[in-house]
Structures are given as structure tokens and as C-alpha cells.
Amino acid sequence: MSAPVHPRSAPTAPGRAIGADLPRVDARAKVTGTATYAFEYPVPHPAYLHPVQATIARGRLTRIDTTAAEALDGVRAVLWHGNAPRLRATDNAELAVLQSDQVFYRGQVVAAVIADTPEAARQAARLVRLDYDQQPHDVDLSPHRGDLYAPKDDHDQGDLEAAMAGAEHALDATYTTPMLHATPIEPHTTTAVWDDSGLTLYESTQGAHFARQELAPLLDLDPQRIQIIAPYVGGGFGSKGPLHAPTVLTVLAARAMFGRPVKLALTRRHMFDQVGYRSPTIQRIRLAANAQGRLSGIGMDATVQTARLAEFIEEATGPTESMYAAPHRHIALRAAELDAAVPGWIRGPGQCPGMFGPEVAMDELAQACGLDPIDLRLRNDPDHDPATGKPFSSRNLAACLREGARRFGWHDRDPAPGTRLVQGWYVGTGVAASRYPVVPPAGPSEATVRHLHDGHYEVHIGAADIGTGAWTVLTQIAADALGAGVQDVQVRIGDTALPEASVAGGSTGTMSWGSTIVAAARAFRDRHGTAPAPGAEASAPLPDNPATEQFAMAAFGAQFAEVHIHADTGEIRVPRLLGAFAAGRIINPRTARSQLIGGMTMGLSMALHEQSIMDPRFGHVVNCDLAEYHIATNADVADIQAHWIDEEDPHVNPLGAKGIGEIGIVGTAAAVANAAHHATGVRVRDLPLTLDHFLG
Amino acid sequence: MIPFDYQRAQTPAAAAAAVAAHPRAAFLGGGTNLVDRMKLGVATPELLVDITHLDLDRIEELPDGTVRIGANVRNSDLAAHPLIRHRYPALSQALLSGASGQLRNTATTGGNLLQRTRCVYFQDTTTPCNKREPGSGCSALEGYTRYHALLGASEHCVATHPSDMAVAMSALDAVVTVQSPHGRRRIPLAELHRLPGDHPEHDTVLDHGDLITAVELPPSAMAARSRYRKVRDRASYAFALVSAAVALDLDGDHISDLRIALGGLAHKPWRALRAEEELRGGPATQEHFRAAAQAELAAARPLKGNAFKTDLARTTLASTLSDLAAPGPRHEEQR
Structure with missing residues (x-):
């Protein structure tokens, strides 16, 4: 086992670790450059891999000429579907790399070069000649396509049409969010070694066990013969959750080079066609309300795209199902299967884009009703979950709206749009709600507690810290669960040699791994008491929580934005963003704040900049580097604050903690768009809020 | 590679x-x-x-007041130099609005002039591009054109030149000195870059082997009252949608002389001679500024995805002129 051990933390008193403002235990290793990432693992005599990608979006390979590539100095092999090692059939066709002559999207990996240097591999990849039988492709997403299908059941209640017809205020508008890419700073990287002892992967992943679980059947290999090591990950944002084709490709290359390690680091351009993306969404929203703003009807018809190669559905209707109640509701999701790369998880899948249309629509309705947008939300805050009828384990949206309003200085807001011109800039403020559900962890977890000596413990769990602070908060949770100080506890994570853990996704990490550690600590005390012998250990799995059947569970929040828009040029700046959240117990205020403002920053970036441009003629994203795919720079992020209210939730889990990894990005873009309207009177329903929306 | x-x-x-x-x-x-x-x-x-070890990294003032900038002077050093900041503020502003701190620390003056378009199709070897592969066709014409040209483009190429520095230098009447295998020559910067025409593969009038050794800025009283205004899609590290470099010589309320160059709109820094002509000798009023901007953009031929830039260019130019003529609180728009 190679999971690293960090220097001991600054001490906390026994039982006082949770809630302490503890610096990250891995901070020193990261800022001194001593943390080893997947591509950097020193392995003997590695070979390097470079993919060859399809330049058509649909068709069949008729010939692959590898002669010139193979003739190049340093090239060891060119893999393609005719000579690549076979994979077992898989439900996830995205992973069936180099297994057939079919081309499902432009950019699909159809061959790969293995060479002694990355430069030779890259040069040789250009020399591989591909001939195709090309067929017409289709990458146009539209709600008017004839071939849309329903990936999940519609939610229908009452008669929305009638409610709309009879309402004092009826709103019917369409909102769009563009294709987005996760673009973590560390690209997806793999170092693979396949030898007599089995397969070892140094992998940039959000879940070592999750990756192994996907790989083992594909390779027809006993999972015990696969070790995946991933202590440090340079960001994932969901894109390193499920396995993607490049990892499988590297494993195939390692199989072909049996005994010699193979390394692959994706280029930035690969990051736009190999590792998933957020589907664009088209959201028709209907709201019906009486004169007092009470909702009588809610409608959402969302259209998203999936891929002909494999299905991934961005569940953009999720938030609307649970956000506000009305007697008449129609919520429907439709998907189009396109000749495009496979979409995937990105921070707040479904929830993040799915909150944009509805929360801008609420702002529009507030204006139509002559109500403050906070007041409109308070009037429609339901007692029970509208989707299931269950009571909430806790729902503090109202408290977040009030606390956020107080801190932001909302009370003396002039509601009139487009009236505040300050030194050439229109000034406005806006608000939107945030919500992120407590979702079940994707997979089981188990933890082991071992007493080393004299009250020093190690806690083992195969969890992942992708920059979230998991390493640190798990140390705090373990310390309190053992009645020790954090200085007495070493947590080991990021390795399949450790007990199995669920993937870092769905904001479940702290909840599920933390609850597992609490259970393991209890099992340890039950078995070994308070004076354990050196070497004593105990393990426990994540306990079931029967309360998840009885209650609807979600974190809530409210986000406030101040927006300035240049009167002549339409340039947009966001000098202030403030979020107030209710997410149960906060384990570590420092890492929590970092997660929340990180999510809000990503939401700001989505609001103002991010947009992957699909060129329908070719079928690929053309702005595929960080000069053209704009992410907020430091200059775009000014005063950004995250606050939280004290929320006690006795049902959610033994820690009383809800996830905070994703809620920060949910609702941010709507708050910014609403503020932009307040500033200018221009209602933008299509992200991003580029300056051309505000010209003229 | x-x-x-x-x-x-x-x-x-x-x-x-x-x-x-x-x-x-x-x-x-x-x-x-x-x-x-x-x-x-x-x-x-x-x-x-x-060429980075050649002795071309000095900024010096010649006896006649010309400021000579060696081709190897790094963008950061040029932006920070007191002579540039005080006598040619538009150039300093243009440099600081370009790229990122790290890039500016490395990029050179000569290299900045000769950087190539960032047209996404030019940079993608899997799509046709006449600039990269003459005769293969222009993918941008019917494609993603947000950063593409409105002025002086051809049916073969609608790319823009990405430099901010070159736009300011064009407005400041800079002259490029060139070492060729056969000797030295001088080229006005405004004539260095060419329009695409039938040969978009040629960005400039330089021949293979021509080395830019320096850029000379002539003395100019007007240049001290100059400014570079860049409008872009994010607050930092983005190419110009539209930019304007303006230098103004005012005699009371009248414009005795001026220089204007526009960026983000053409295959080269666009000297706005038409607007200059409209304004020279006339009153410095909003109305005239708008009319001059209108006149300059009359020749605009927008593409499907960049029609908004015609308006944006007009308003940017007019507001930069008026800010420079009467600096006030609106001077702070880049916050």
C-alpha cells in the first residue's frame, strides 16, 4: 500500500475536532510540490501513449494505415481495433475502446501510438492514415425533433393547461444552458503497469474502487489483481467519477506492452472530447399564479442530449420536482441521441443547469406580480416535498433567504429595473435559490480503525480527496469518533488496497465516508474498549439509514449577486456574490467555505463565460482550449462570500451533515442573470450572459 | 511536433x-x-x-526623440518602461490588456507582431483553412465567428490579427526595422500586416528570412494623450472582441490632429483613416465622434455570428474618443 501519510495536524482537544477550522492535512505536500500525481509516479522505463482520433462524426473505418507511424524512431506499437487486446462486452459502450470499426462521434479514439517518448507518440499519431465510409451525422439539439424520447417518467398532476388559462399571472418562457466542460487543471492521467502480479494503475480518479469495479469485468480480471492508487487528484468536478475511454486505452496499451509501464496524460484539447461534458439544456418553463403570487401551476419541459455511443442523461428536471408545490404540475424530460461524444457528470449534474430556468422564471413572475423575489419564494415554500409528499428532514430555504438578504443588504432594494446608472455602469442585484439533494452514495463503503500504540490510531478507507478537503474532515470525524485529538489520527485514503469506499460524487463523500468511520470507531470501542492493545483493529460498513425512507432530504441555499453592466459596451462584472446555505452540520469551516465559494465561482463562470461551441458541420467542439473556452479569471471574481446557518438535522446521518460539494454551483447563474435584468431591464434567458445581450 | x-x-x-x-x-x-x-x-x-540572445533587448531614446524598442524586449518590460508609460500610454495599456502575466513575461515585441490568428479552425488541423493550407477552404465563413473580421476580409479568410500591442503601435505611427539577408529596411507598422485577399497564408509583407530587429516610435506630443480601450468576453486573458487605440491633439474644443486604430475587426490592426479624416480639424463633440465611428464602420461586412461587433465597434470608438477628449468619472470603465 502506498497511500501517503501526512505530518501530524495541529492538535485539537479530544472530542473537539468537528467544527475546528483545521488547515488541510495535505496542504504542505501540495504547495511544496511533493504530492505525487498519477502521471508523476516514477516507474521504470515507461512508454507513452498518444491517441489517434476520428475526424468524422459517423461512419465506419475502412482502412487504417500505420506504416508511416510504425516506421518512426521510438515507436513501439500502433494499436487499433484489428490488433488491440479484446475487452469483455460491456453495458457502457463508451469504454469499449478499439473494439470495432464503428465511428460514433468526431474525436472518438480509433487508434493509439505507444512510443518511447511522448513526442514520438504524438508525432506518430499524426502519421496514422484513416479511411472511412462516412455517413451523414446529426448533432443538432432541438425540442422539436421527432425522435426525442423520455428517459424517465413524466410527473403529471392536475391540469396545467387549465391552470395557465385561469391564472392571474401566467408565464411561459424558454431558457437554455450551453454545453459545458469540467476542465480540471490536472487533465485525466493514467500510469498503467500490467505484469505477472496483475494490473496496477496510478489514476487521476474520484473513486479508486469505483474505477476498479468498472474495469475488472471489462478486462475479465479478478478485482483482487487490480490495484488503483489515487492519493492526489488535481480536480475532477465529476469528470473523473465514472471511468472514461482513455483509462481503458492505457490499460490496453499496458496489456500489449506486458511488463512495461505505459503513461497517458490527455492534452487540454482531449479534455473536450474524451471525458464527458454537461449536456446543453433547453427548458420550457410555465408558471401560473394568483394575484398574491401563490403558484397554482408549474411546468417544465426540458430537452437534453445523449450520445448514440452510450447513454448519459442530464436530469435537468430534478430540481423542479422538489422545489415548489402547486396543485397542477407537468414535468417532463426528453432526450435526443446525437452523433456526439458521451455527456457525463459535471458538478451538480441535472441540478445545476436545471435550476437556471426555474429560478429566472420565478424572478420574472415576481416582477409580474409586483412582489419582491424573496417574498415570492417565501410564499411558495412548501411544507412537504412536492415530489414524494414526504416531510423534509430539514428545509431551511426561508432562513437562507432571510439571512442572505440581511447580510447582502437587500432590504432597501429599489425593485425597478434599468434605473441605476453609476459612472457609466448599470447596477443591479438579484437573488436565486439553491438546492442539492442528499443522494445515496454510489457504492458501499467500509472503514478500518487500527490502534497503533499509546492512543495513536490509523483509519483506512479508500476514499478520494479531489481537492475537497476530504482528507482533513475525515481526520476530524475520526478523531471525535475515537475521542482522540486530530494529532493522534492518521487517515489513509486513495488506494484500492484500503477498504472499499464509494466514489467522490453527488456531494456524498463526507456523509458516507464520515458515517462509515463513525461506525468503525464504534465497532472498535465495542470490541476493544477504551484501553486497546497495540495492533487492535475493527472494521464496519456504512450503516443503513432508515430515515432516508421517511424523509425528503436536501441542502438549501440562497445566492445574491450584484452585477454591473457597461452602458456602452454591455461588458458585465460581478463585484459581489453572497451565498447563505443550510447544509446541516459543518465539519470544518475552512474547507467548507472553500467548497462553497468554489462552487459559486464555477457558477459565476457558467453565468458569464462558459460555453462549448459545437460546430454542427464537423460535429465537434471548436473552442477546445483554455484561451477560447473561457473560465472566470481572478479578475472576474471579486468579493465572494459563503455563509451558513446553524442547521440541526437529526435524520440525515449520524453526523448531521449534508453535502456541500455541489450546492454552491446551483442557482448562481440564475442569481447573476436576475441581477443583470435588474441592472438593465434586459431579460436574458440564454447562458452565458455575454455582452452582446446587452448592446443597443 | x-x-x-x-x-x-x-x-x-x-x-x-x-x-x-x-x-x-x-x-x-x-x-x-x-x-x-x-x-x-x-x-x-x-x-x-x-534569436533571444541577440542584442535586441533595449529600449532607448534616439537624439531626435524617437524611442527604439528592440525586438527582443519582453512585453512586460515594455509595458512597465517609464518612457512608454509617460509618452505612449496607449501602448502600455494595450500590452497590459493582452495575454497573462506569465505570457507577457516571455513574449517579445517582434514575436507579438508576428503572432498568428487564433481562429479556431486555423488552430485545428482537422478542419479546412486557407491560411494554414492554401486552397483547402475557409471553415470560419459559415462557422464560429465571434472573434472574426468585419473589415477588409475576403472570401478566403475572415481571421483577425490577435495582437493588442500592434493596434496601439499602429495608432502611434510606429516603424518596424527589418534585417533581411540582403540588408536592412524600414516598414511603417501600419503596412507590415496585410489583408487576406487571395493569399491569407501571408500575414505580413515580410519575406522568408526577414527579421524584425526593432520598432521605433516617433516623437509625438499627441501620443501622451492616448489610450487603449479593449472590450472582451472576460475581464482578463481574452482576445479583443473590439479594441480601439486613440491619440488625440486638442486645440480647445477642436481636434487639431488624431490617430485611431481598431483591433479585433480585421486581418491587421485597422487604421481608421476615414474616421480620422472626419474628425481632424472638427469639433470634439459626442455627435462628431459618433458620426466618425459610423463612417468608419460603414464598410463593415459582418458574418452571421459577429454582427453585434459592428455596433460594439461604433460605441467603443465613440466612447473612447469622448473619454479621451473629456476625461471624467467614466474613465474608470475597466474596473
């Missing part, structure tokens, strides 16, 4: 000769654009002649 040879030139003349002698040779300055293009397979030089 293909294998390439590397030489370190000892003199500008030797550098020019070395590149001229090899049809697939290129000069290596800061490398911030060339090396990217090499990785992408857009540039495939077989020989790089490194």
Missing part, C-alpha cells in the same frame, strides 16, 4: 541568413505562440533559429 534542428544565431544578419537558407526554418523568440502551434501541428518548422 516533428523533430527540428536548433541554432543559436550570433548576429541579426546571421539569423536572417540562416532562416533564409532553409525553407522550413523559423525564428524563435519567446515561443509563446510558435511552440503552441508546433504542438498542434499547425507549424512544422525543421529548423528553429533562436
